[in-house]
Amino acid sequence: MGFTRKHLIRMRDLSAAEIQEILDTAAACKDIFGREVKKMPTLRGQVMVNLFYEPSTRTRTSFELAAKWLSADVVNIAVASSSVVKGESLTDTAKTLAALGADIVVIRHPSAGAPALLARSIEAAVINAGDGMHEHPTQALLDLFTIQEAKGSVAGLHVVIVGDILHSRVARSNIWGLRAFGARVTVVGPPTLIPPGLEELGVHVTYDIDKVLPEADVVNILRIQRERQHTALIPSLREYTRCFGLTRERLELLKPDALILHPGPANLGVEIVQDAVADPRARIHEQVTNGVAVRMAVLYLVTGGRDDAVAA
Amino acid sequence: MRWLLKGGRVVDPSQGTDMVLDVRVADGRIVELGQELTGDENVIDCRDKLVVPGLIDLRTDLGEPGRETAETIASGTRAAAAGGFTAVCARPGREPAVDDAGWVSFVRQRATADGVVKVYPLAAVTKAYAGNELVEMGELKAAGAVALYDGDRTIARAGVLRRALEYARMFALPVMVHCEDEDLAGRGVMHEGFHSTVNGLAGIPATAEEVIVARDLMLAELTGTHVHIAHVSTAASVALIRAAKARGVRVTADVTPHHLVLTDADVQPDDANWKLRPPLRTASDVEALLEGLRDGTIDCIATDHTPCLEEEKQVEFDQAPFGVIGLETALPLLLTRLVHTGALSLNELIGRMSWHPARVLGLPGGTLAPGAPADVTVIDPDLERVYDPRKGFSHSRNTPLAGWTLRGWPVATMVDGRWVMRNGRVIL
Numbered sequence: 001m002g003f004t005r006k007h008l009i010r011m012r013d014l015s016a017a018e019i020q021e022i023l024d025t026a027a028a029c030k031d032i033f034g035r036e037v038k039k040m041p042t043l044r045g046q047v048m049v050n051l052f053y054e055p056s057t058r059t060r061t062s063f064e065l066a067a068k069w070l071s072a073d074v075v076n077i078a079v080a081s082s083s084v085v086k087g088e089s090l091t092d093t094a095k096t097l098a099a100l101g102a103d104i105v106v107i108r109h110p111s112a113g114a115p116a117l118l119a120r121s122i123e124a125a126v127i128n129a130g131d132g133m134h135e136h137p138t139q140a141l142l143d144l145f146t147i148q149e150a151k152g153s154v155a156g157l158h159v160v161i162v163g164d165i166l167h168s169r170v171a172r173s174n175i176w177g178l179r180a181f182g183a184r185v186t187v188v189g190p191p192t193l194i195p196p197g198l199e200e201l202g203v204h205v206t207y208d209i210d211k212v213l214p215e216a217d218v219v220n221i222l223r224i225q226r227e228r229q230h231t232a233l234i235p236s237l238r239e240y241t242r243c244f245g246l247t248r249e250r251l252e253l254l255k256p257d258a259l260i261l262h263p264g265p266a267n268l269g270v271e272i273v274q275d276a277v278a279d280p281r282a283r284i285h286e287q288v289t290n291g292v293a294v295r296m297a298v299l300y301l302v303t304g305g306r307d308d309a310v311a312a
Numbered sequence: 313m314r315w316l317l318k319g320g321r322v323v324d325p326s327q328g329t330d331m332v333l334d335v336r337v338a339d340g341r342i343v344e345l346g347q348e349l350t351g352d353e354n355v356i357d358c359r360d361k362l363v364v365p366g367l368i369d370l371r372t373d374l375g376e377p378g379r380e381t382a383e384t385i386a387s388g389t390r391a392a393a394a395g396g397f398t399a400v401c402a403r404p405g406r407e408p409a410v411d412d413a414g415w416v417s418f419v420r421q422r423a424t425a426d427g428v429v430k431v432y433p434l435a436a437v438t439k440a441y442a443g444n445e446l447v448e449m450g451e452l453k454a455a456g457a458v459a460l461y462d463g464d465r466t467i468a469r470a471g472v473l474r475r476a477l478e479y480a481r482m483f484a485l486p487v488m489v490h491c492e493d494e495d496l497a498g499r500g501v502m503h504e505g506f507h508s509t510v511n512g513l514a515g516i517p518a519t520a521e522e523v524i525v526a527r528d529l530m531l532a533e534l535t536g537t538h539v540h541i542a543h544v545s546t547a548a549s550v551a552l553i554r555a556a557k558a559r560g561v562r563v564t565a566d567v568t569p570h571h572l573v574l575t576d577a578d579v580q581p582d583d584a585n586w587k588l589r590p591p592l593r594t595a596s597d598v599e600a601l602l603e604g605l606r607d608g609t610i611d612c613i614a615t616d617h618t619p620c621l622e623e624e625k626q627v628e629f630d631q632a633p634f635g636v637i638g639l640e641t642a643l644p645l646l647l648t649r650l651v652h653t654g655a656l657s658l659n660e661l662i663g664r665m666s667w668h669p670a671r672v673l674g675l676p677g678g679t680l681a682p683g684a685p686a687d688v689t690v691i692d693p694d695l696e697r698v699y700d701p702r703k704g705f706s707h708s709r710n711t712p713l714a715g716w717t718l719r720g721w722p723v724a725t726m727v728d729g730r731w732v733m734r735n736g737r738v739i740l
Contacts, residue, residue, distance in 0.1 A: 012510065089627050091627070112513050112581055113511070113513070113581035113582040113628060113630075114582075114628045117583075120582060132513075133512035133513070134511060134581070135512065169512060172512060195508070195509040195515075196504060196505050196506065196509060197505055197508075197509045200506050
């Protein structure tokens, strides 16, 4: 097998073969969930640090569980990242973590590029758990895993990503992964929340959700930040829902075998309604489970995958 | 001291000179240029070297007053000498504002005491750079300010800038402007486009510059005052300035070496040494800037030398301050990437770094004409060296060019007939 990366910083770097290797490893990891004793000895004696500069429950917990099931020791560090109360710099923190013997650092940070900066200043493996508007590779991997699990293959599928593309690291990472796998990608959102240059990534941009939903194989609904209406990006959440929300009426437009994804946590009644979350086509809870499997696979692979207990 | 610079290729765009000549220097002035000159002066062998007018930089942050940990007039002027510059204009720093005669005199005194090259102070346009009240321009000029500039801040209120321009006319003080609409620039940290999108960094649209360039050109036209547009970075800005010049507006402009060579595709989001203001733009903007330089729309090249401490730059890209140093790399970078590649002629480059900046602000120098101050730079056009900012003279090392192999370095710099740099060593 070919995965030789020490860090996982961005989907942009990964080839289709590397992504597939992660997903195959994740499938093996997921099999373990069915066992009575879930714990594997793979990362015994290794220390994983969850270094979170932004609040997060599900990603942090997901990494923590993944690490624990691989028998790593986990340390959680939550840093108040207010620029007003600026503490020690990221590079200083890196030195501290190195001195404490961290083997893997999972970092979430409000600034794009922070994981790459950390990776340059530390020996440990660095996994990006979301950096600003840049990337969130494990989210894209779990989305790809979920699609592949349900559909068999990602190639040729039409994947529609709806919402605030401009600020979304989930969208960016998904676009790289989906394009690497040969999916057709359309993004839908208001022009104020669509960044420039997407066409250069082979992505189709539209403002009309009702036109694309009937031809979507997968619809990935992004979370809309409530603050956006105060920064002249959207007039109101109400109008956002009217134009882009996955409402009960729009569920009717979706193909019977379409998949509904949401990275969570959802603003119910804003970008997605309860009925859509409960719809049989939704894989939102499956995504959470798959997230743990994918993160186990990533932890296993970046630490060298020496123990073949998981892949067996 | 009297000197005879023998056998160099003299490139002096002010006189249209480009041939092998000897240069005689005495009493701090150029005496004559000629072939096979002889005399009892000290002879400097300049064969296979270029002998050009000392370079002049329109915007250099020398760190004083206020940022002495990052740069001082002593270190900054040494970096200038090492880079082939014989004169620099001291850009007003952040804090304290150089908005009264006391600070202008301070800069001049420090330059006299510690400086290696000539230092011309720039002073603020508005008090505390706040963009509301005018500075005492008459007093600032009397203290030695050669032009007015509010640091890298745009005067947001058009009415204030209009009055500043009107008032400056009385003293014939050029007003330098930084063109960036704060609201459009927002929290942007790099050029808005494909690369800001994939890097996940907030973008500064080209339009943020262009709307202010358009406004300031109109205010220059309205008031008749000489406006100098600092660090032009976009194709549309070049077009706006070209059109304004064609209808006779008194405007001049400059571009930085980095903006002539690097693009937004080069930006490394994990290295804030790629964070400049204005941001590095696209390849087509670079092409337009070069065209502007060739046709004279852009008058000159200015380094925008902005020293920052290593710890200030070794942080997350969006948290880091803007700016890079450039005094020691400006000439080698442009020789390597523009002249040696044929994108710009040697005459054009030297003119845009000596004669034209002198003319823009009415400074002495920029010429090897007999009688002119003996400010001379000797360049070895084929000397190849890997740039190591740790070996530089600037106190700061914030540059994206560390490790670059550059060909064509200044080897000697003379100010008023005195050598201040020889063979890479700054001497006094």
